[in-house]
Amino acid sequence: MNRVERAVSWALWRARWCIWWGRPARALDIVTEALQTYPQQPTLMAYRAHLLAELGRPAEALAVLDALVAVAPDVAAHWYNRAFLLEQSGQNEAAETSFRRALALDERLDQAWYGLGLVLVRQGRLDEALDALRRNTELQPxxxxxxxxxxxxxxxxxxxxxxxxxxxxxxxxxxxxxxxxxxxxxxxxxx
Incomplete structure (x- = not known):
């Protein structure tokens, strides 16, 4: 484990400990401080986005996820998390794009098929929605x-x-x- 990995691991351990003790705002502070030293570290960015979403700050979480997919565009989970926040905020077209990007990277990401199905239903594209939902049930029967x-x-x-x-x-x-x-x-x- 190199120096950066150790520092990231230590920050995440401390943040998780804060979560365990019911102090999510302090956990966010710890991760934010670590990002000042390692500003484009994907694991820290992903955890910061998660904490922001958990703290009811979805717009800030989405901004972090936008930066994260720019730094690590080939990680399906980042695109899925972005799509999920977009879907939750009613931005169905943008969510569809991110769900499709996640699925292009990992077609076995069952939650992305489900989320894609939901946004397609909301757009009235029921044939496509049924196809996406069927894919979800193939992966999670x-x-x-x-x-x-x-x-x-x-x-x-x-x-x-x-x-x-x-x-x-x-x-x-x-x-x-x-x-x-x-x-x-x-x-x-x-x-």
Whole structure:
């Protein structure tokens, strides 16, 4: 481990200790101080963005992520985190671009497929949304979130049989989500 790695590791250890003791603002101070010495250190930048988001400062977190993807453009996780913040703030077109960039770097990033599906739904691009959500379920077949969204799309498109097929599937591993879909959609699936 070289000097920079040791310094970064020490700063992150101290910051995590502050988090553990319920002092996230102090953790942010520690990471910010370390970034003054190592201004473009990707791990510190990523952790600072995370802390800013956790502290309810998404615009500042996004600015850090913008700088981070400029420094480390080939890291899918950075693009995903950027996309997630954009999606959370309703910037769907920009989020789509970042989700797609993350997926170009790592097509097995299941959360990016899910996030892409959500922003495509919000843009009314339901065929593309279904494709993205299906990719998520291929990678995470036991995660109910994409299944839920796909069922909602099928209901909105007046395709109750497809929605009921998904509800039946969900009953096998996530019955509470299946019951929620039945309540919300008015569909009653027998068996």
């Amino acid at each position: 036991m995660s109910p979130y994409a299944w839920y969204q796909m069922a909602r799309i099928h209901v909105d498109r007046a395709q109750p049989e497809e929605a009921m097929r998904i509800i039946r599937h969900l009953r096998g591993f996530e019955p509470s989500v299946a019951a929620r879909l039945e309540r919300e959609t008015g569909l009653r699936v027998s068996g």
